[in-house]
Amino acid sequence: MCKTCPPHAPVCPSHGHAGLGLPQGVSRRSALQGLALAGSLLGLSLPALAKPVKLPAPGPRDTCPVCGMFVAPYPYWVATVLWRDGKVVHFDGAKDFFKYLFDLKKYEPGRQRAEIQAMGVTDYYTTERIDALGAFYVVGSDVLGPMGHELVPLDTEAEAREFVADHKGKRILRFAEVTPALPGALDQGKFQ
Numbered sequence: 001m002c003k004t005c006p007p008h009a010p011v012c013p014s015h016g017h018a019g020l021g022l023p024q025g026v027s028r029r030s031a032l033q034g035l036a037l038a039g040s041l042l043g044l045s046l047p048a049l050a051k052p053v054k055l056p057a058p059g060p061r062d063t064c065p066v067c068g069m070f071v072a073p074y075p076y077w078v079a080t081v082l083w084r085d086g087k088v089v090h091f092d093g094a095k096d097f098f099k100y101l102f103d104l105k106k107y108e109p110g111r112q113r114a115e116i117q118a119m120g121v122t123d124y125y126t127t128e129r130i131d132a133l134g135a136f137y138v139v140g141s142d143v144l145g146p147m148g149h150e151l152v153p154l155d156t157e158a159e160a161r162e163f164v165a166d167h168k169g170k171r172i173l174r175f176a177e178v179t180p181a182l183p184g185a186l187d188q189g190k191f192q
């Protein structure tokens with residue numbers, strides 16, 4: 001490859017051969033927008049990483065609506081849903097958070113998922129609450145939560161890969177890849 005050819009130049013100024021640049025009239029920005037559009041058409045519109053999210057912490061009397069356990073004793077696992085009307089629901093782990101989301105009819109009759117303002121899960125390494133939509137979830141690892149096998153949340157793909165290597169994880173899933181059947185399968189030690 002020509003070393004003097006600047007990146008993105010349509011024609012190499014030193015040698016006159018075709019450069020590595022984008023077609024004329026296509027700015028880098030619009031090319032990137034095109035890539036983003038292609039991504040969203042493929043259903044890949046999830047954030048590339050999970051940003052920290054500010055949510056209320058569970059109080060000593062808050063219980064998980066799925067299993068009934070007190071949540072406050074498990075600060076490293078807490079997941080939280082904040083509804084637009086201010087209602088806050090805490091879980092003792094991402095697994096029960098997903099069970100709840102997949103069965104709102106049972107747990108929150110009359111409420112729709114679109115009425116949720118924010119959803120947070122706890123990052124395994126930083127122990128900060130991060131946006132559940134952007135998180136990477138590892139299943140099948142040797143790290144168990146308060147209710148057994150868990151979806152272990154990490155904020156970036158790199159962290160998720162590191163966790164998989166350190167803890168024998170079997171799969172890394174994005175939010176949209178968690179199926180309704182998975183949380184129940186984890187209870188039985190299955191990871192699909």
Ligand SMILES: [Zn+2]
Nearest residue numbers: 064067092096
């Ligand atoms: Zn629970």
